Amino acid sequence: MADKNQNQYHPTEVNGYHRSDQESLEEIEEARRKKKMKWTIGIIAFVIFQVVQGLALVQMSFNAPIRVKNTNWGPFKYGASTVNFTYGGVEVGQGIIPKGKANFKSTKKIDVYVAVSSANLTSTSALGNELNSGNITLNSQGELKGKVTVMFMFKKTKISRMNCTMVINTSAKAVTSVQCS
Secondary structure, eight states: OHHHHHTOOOOOOBTTBOOOHHHHHHHHHHHHHHHHHHHHHHHHHHHHHHHHHHHTOOEEEEEEEEEEEEOSSSOEEEOOEEEEEEETTEEEEEEEEOOEEEOTTEEEEEEEEEEEEGGGOSOOHHHHHHHHHTEEEEEEEEEEEEEEEETTTEEEEEEEEEEEEEEEETTTTEEEEEEEO
C-alpha cells in the first residue's frame, strides 16, 4: 500500500521548478474560485445598476421663498408650521416655517429649506417620463395659524392656507412656473 502512494505520477521539472499534483489542484481551484467571484461581482453590479436606473430616484434640495402678507391693521403673530411638497399625491419633501410675526400692512419674507426625495414613491414610471422631459411637477400645501391684534386690544384668530403647483426644470435647476390658489 505504501508503494502505491509513492508511485504516484510526478510531473517533470520545468525551468527548475518542481510542482506536485496537490499544488496544481490547489491552483486550479483557486483560479476557479477567483473566476466565480468576478462573475458574481459583475452580475451583482449589473442588477444594482438596473434597479437604480428603474427607480428613477430623485433627490434635490432648495430654498423655497415664502411670503406672509398681512393686510390687516394690526400685527399677525403665527406659530411654527410646515409646508408639504407632494408628487402624485405622495409626500416627497417638507419645509419647516418657524414662528414669527408680520407687522401690520406689510409682508414678512421667509426662506424655507426643503429637501425632496422620491424614495417614498411606489411607482416611478411617471417620474421617469417627467425626468426625460426635463420638468418635474410638484404640489405644495401649507397652513399658518395665528392671531391678529387690532387696536392693541382685540385679538382675532386667523388661518392662512397655501396650495401651489410648480414646475421645476431639472436641467436649468429653476422653477419655470408657479400657480397658487
